[in-house]
Amino acid sequence: MKPLLVFIRKEAFHILRDRRTLIILLGMPAVLVLLFGFAISNEIREAGFAVLDQARNEPSRQLTDRFRASPYFTMQEGVQTQAAMEAAFRKGSLKLALVIPPGYGEPPVSLQLVTDATDPNTATTLSNYASAIIRQEWAGRATGQQASALVEVKPLMLYNRELKSVFLFVPGVMTVILMLVSAMMTSIAITREKELGTMEVLLVSPLPPALIIVGKVIPYILLALANTGVILWLGTAVFDMPMRGSYLLLWASALLFVGTALSLGILISTRTSSQQVAMLFSLMVLMLPTILLSGFIFPIASMPLPLQVISNAIPAKWFIIILKDIMLKGGGLSLIWQESLILLGMTTFFIALSVRSFKTRLA
The missing domain is CATH 3.40.1710.10 (abc type-2 transporter like domain)
Known part of the structure; x- marks a missing residue:
């Protein structure tokens, strides 16, 4: 019995020492209750x-x-x-x-x-x-x-005379999938190197940190764009989703959003020390807000003002607006330029933070 108690005490100390994991484990239930309590509402105001x-x-x-x-x-x-x-x-x-x-x-x-x-x-x-x-x-x-x-x-x-729900879910699913592939998968890119002990190879590499990050994310960019093509084909061919705008503009917007999601994933990977923490942090900070606060499932207008303000910092919100404007409204660059500039600004900001954090880690 005593060895068991000693082992339990050791595990308890291990959890208490890992402050990031402890914050996630204790904070996630509270965040989920608040998000679901305020975001899930069928009542629309203003x-x-x-x-x-x-x-x-x-x-x-x-x-x-x-x-x-x-x-x-x-x-x-x-x-x-x-x-x-x-x-x-x-x-x-x-x-x-x-x-x-x-x-x-x-x-x-x-x-x-x-x-x-x-x-x-x-x-x-x-x-x-x-x-x-x-x-x-x-x-x-x-x-x-x-x-x-x-x-x-x-x-x-x-824009949707028959009120087909698929017209809402195709842009939303595309956004969630791109965020999943681009952000969550890349969030463990650098932490995997640390855990496998291959970080030393990167430390002696002649490549600067920016090129190392670019080399890591290019495969995920290709994978995300392939997923975009599959979702677009299924939406238009199987579910008769309209495509009233430019395909070129849609692909350019998808590439921009993928860049934003990748920069977020890399930033998380440079700030965390283990794959487990990186995945938990990605789930809490990226996936849940993408689903709940982007307007994908629940209208932002029905949320309290603080959540409406927070939703402006969610990249998925702006990408869903872009997708609807292009696919359903047939809009061009003149209609989506503001949302595109917001995503571009977010991408630049997160990439700059990622490179700076990576340099700090290498030092």
């Missing part, structure tokens, strides 16, 4: 909303004020024409628009709800919210009639 009011009378203003008072929508000013509404949808600042026809006020009336259906779940939820507000507005006027007999709501789902 979604971009606009009214294209062609009636401009008292009933239309009353309906607009009811939408303006709703916590689910944030009124976007300046959308006064059809062209401005389409431009706002393409830019992504608008999630739903209400088109009020001339002569609105005398039943029966017909209203159109235009929704950005690149995320079909969000589009359906917002459309239901708006329909409920319209029914509430007309419920007081229904004297002996149902409100549905007085007003007709015609939904128009932009």
